[in-house]
Amino acid sequence: MMEEVKEVTSALSVHGHNIKITDVVKDGDALTFVIVSQKLSGTGEYHVDRTWDDFEWLQQHLFSQEDVPGLQGVIFPPLPAKASGNASAKIMKQLGVLGLGEWQPYCKALETFLQQVATHKILNKNKAVEVFLTSSDAPGRQKVKKNIFNRLSQAVEEMRKEGHKDVDEFFQTERDHNLVLTGCTKTAAEKFLDMVLTEQKIAVACGHFSAALHLCVEPGEDPDKKAFSRLCVQISEVFDSMKKNMTSVAENNVNTLGLGLDLESRYQEAEKEMLFRRTCKLVELENARRNAEKAKPVKKAAMEEVKTATQTEFQQICGVARQEIKQFHGVRVKMLQQALVQWCEKQLLTAKESTDQFNQHLQAFRGMAQ
Known part of the structure; x- marks a missing residue:
């Protein structure tokens, strides 16, 4: 260990x-x-x-x-x-x-x-x-x-500080934007997940129907039964292809845009936590300033020292936070852009493969009609 x-x-x-x-x-x-x-x-x-x-x-x-x-x-x-x-x-x-x-x-x-x-x-x-x-x-x-x-x-009571008015317009604007984006990205991720789960259910249903069609196949030399059995087998293969297609679409969604939206949602929460920590330090600094102003002469020096130390900490936090926010904005755009590009590329590839497969099924049906 x-x-x-x-x-x-x-x-x-x-x-x-x-x-x-x-x-x-x-x-x-x-x-x-x-x-x-x-x-x-x-x-x-x-x-x-x-x-x-x-x-x-x-x-x-x-x-x-x-x-x-x-x-x-x-x-x-x-x-x-x-x-x-x-x-x-x-x-x-x-x-x-x-x-x-x-x-x-x-x-x-x-x-x-x-x-x-x-x-x-x-x-x-x-x-x-x-x-x-x-x-x-x-x-x-x-x-x-x-x-x-x-x-x-x-500290649950600290949550009331979330609505505290900021002294810096840059951070107040960032807090306002983050509040909106946190809700939007979370909703987008949840809706996207619902879509993926629906696609998976459709894939399962297609698989079940494909298997069920084989139960309709009957042995024997009767021409009508043979024709009906051939039709059932052919339709079963179509639904099996639909199952594979929908499974691939769902997997593509998860591994590209799904991961991108999930990461975006969790990162917005991470930024929200950082902004909240800074706001708490801002409130602490404002309290330290008031205490220093109201302090009696015997405690004045000690209160001024606390105020100075708190102000130094706050300035350090703000300096790091500004750099983090600027970098975060650039990175999150690249992350989402990459997820969207990968999503489109994967789905286009799957669509082309499915088109080829369905064309083969179409030719098979045309052959049955001749």
């Missing part, structure tokens, strides 16, 4: 963009992911086995870097919700498109999470990232100490 990790500056020994999850092993409810990272030296690869709890361990260490200036301004790459081998309907609904297929979409989402952490100029300096990607031992299960993010997430 790994020893407790200290958050110190550390250069990664792997290529951040080349991290892959090559396999997932199911053992009851537990899922174990095989992660492969290419060494910077170019002399080989690291192969490690990790569970979702290990991913959570990594995320908590990223949250716990209280000595990193402006950390609360970071838009943390969103970690997908926990999955299990025998997930309930509630968990599957929470996972959305990530719960479909044989866990390939979920593996892709975890893979994206690792790549984004490993290429983040602040987060990739955390020693825990290097340990997670390269150590053959499983991460330790020690309880991560409480930090500012734990405290904020647990």
Whole structure:
């Protein structure tokens, strides 16, 4: 078991963009992911086995870097919700498109999470990232100490600060846009999932009807029965092709635009959390200023010191947050653009293959009519 990790500056020994999850092993409810990272030296690869709890361990260490200036301004790459081998309907609904297929979409989402952490100029300096990607031992299960993010997430009364008026027009505008986009992207992802589930149901229905048509096939030399049986077999093949087509369409939807919308939705939530952390620090600063103004002479110096420290923290958070937001806007456009392009390319390829297949069926029917 790994020893407790200290958050110190550390250069990664792997290529951040080349991290892959090559396999997932199911053992009851537990899922174990095989992660492969290419060494910077170019002399080989690291192969490690990790569970979702290990991913959570990594995320908590990223949250716990209280000595990193402006950390609360970071838009943390969103970690997908926990999955299990025998997930309930509630968990599957929470996972959305990530719960479909044989866990390939979920593996892709975890893979994206690792790549984004490993290429983040602040987060990739955390020693825990290097340990997670390269150590053959499983991460330790020690309880991560409480930090500012734990405290904020647990303080329900802090939620009232979400509507607090911002002093910076840039951040107020970003908060307003994020509020709209968070709802829109979540709705879009949910509607897209509904469409995929409908496509899967249609594929299953086509398969059932294709199989049922074979029950109509009758043996014998009666010309009418033989003709009817041939027709049933031919129609069965058509519906089998429809099943394969609809299955491919659904898979294409999940692996392209489905993953893109899911990531966009989770990232909007991540930005919302960052903006909320900054707003909380803004309220804290305003309170510190008021306390310093009202402080009696005996406490004036101490209150001024608190105000100065809080103002420094707030400025650091704002500096990091501005950079993160600008980068996020560029990246999210590229991510969605890539998802849309892949979606179109996949569906065009599937449509061409299906057209060829249906043309063959059409020729077969014409041959029967002659």
